[in-house]
Amino acid sequence: MATPAPHPVSPTAEHPDSHPGSHPGSPAPALRLVDVHKRYGAAPAAVAALRGVSLTLRPGSFTAVMGPSGSGKSTLLHVAAGLDVPTSGRVWVGEHEIGALAPDAQTRFRREHVGFVFQDYNLIGHLDVADNVRLPVVLAGDEPDAAWLAELLDAVGLAGMEGRRPGELSGGQAQRVAIARALFSRPTVVFADEPTGALDSRTGAAVLTLLRETARRLGQTVVVVTHDPRVAAACEQVLLLADGRLVDRIDDPSAEQVTARMLTLAG
Incomplete structure (x- = not known):
């Protein structure tokens, strides 16, 4: 089946040379990609993971x-978060173009402005819950806010568990620690790669609700990669990738809409 024509992503991208906050009176977008390509390997055997994504x-x-397997979902997330470098194109988080920063500055920028929730949690086994959550701020050389830590642990349902190690936690609790860690530095954007993929449906639904409500209360922008239509239906919009291209968007999605569209893409 032919890949459908791309659907414009809100709002339409400006010219690549314009600054994302250049329009008088308009706040800078939280995340902006312009004509992003990502290829792995050398020609002629190079594999294109992203093909001109703008959003x-x-x-x-x-x-x-x-998107279907191999559509470029995780690559998009890693490039947008500054964990990987696009082959070409430009990426802004807030008012900062990631590619214009020196490597050390990129690392500092990610710690301060980007939160990332990994599918396998990526917790440090010998650190307790509180230290795992504080870690990005400590690595940045800043003083952790004790009151904010207590508030955030309470918000994610981990109050009283500050001293536990990851090995003493259930999968759902470990994912809550990962979410708290991603939110602790008050980042501009939080990226989550299959945040419920390793959880049972009940725990996954609770974790997703937590991520959505906590981020909403903090004014965070959240981008979730998922294969689960029920997870997608909890979001405001769904961006659909196929063959490394952004091909469609569903606003106010239902699980049934998402399932039907995914079947079309896989056909």
Whole structure:
């Protein structure tokens, strides 16, 4: 089946040379990609993971990214978060173009402005819950805010568990620690790669609700990669990838809409 024509992503991307906050009176988008390509390997055997992806996400939005296996979902997330470098194209988080920063500055920028929730949690086994959550701020050389730590642990249902090690936690609790860690530095954007993929459906639904409500209360922008239509249906919009291209968007999605669209893409 032919890949459908790309659907414009809100709002339409400006010219690549314009600054994302250049329009008078308009806040900078939380995340902006312009004509992003990502290829792995050398020609002629290079594999194109992303092919000219452009998108703009407003502050406070909650977005799911979906697509068939190999469509470029995780690559998009890693490039947008500054964990990987695009072959070409430009990426802004807030008012900062990631590619324009020196490597050391990129690392500092990610610690301060980007939160990432990994599918396998990536917790440090010998650190307790509190130290795992504080870790990005400590690595940045800043003083952790004790009151904020207590508030955040309470918000994610981990109050009283500050001294536990990851090995003493259930999968759902470990994922809550990962979410708290991603939110602790008050980042501009939080990226989550299959945040419920390793959890049972009940725990996954609870974790997703927690991520959405906590991020909404903090004014965070959240981007979730998922294969689960139920997860996507909890988001404000779904961006659909196929063959490394952004091909469609569903606003106010239902699980049934997402399932039907995914079946079309897989056909």
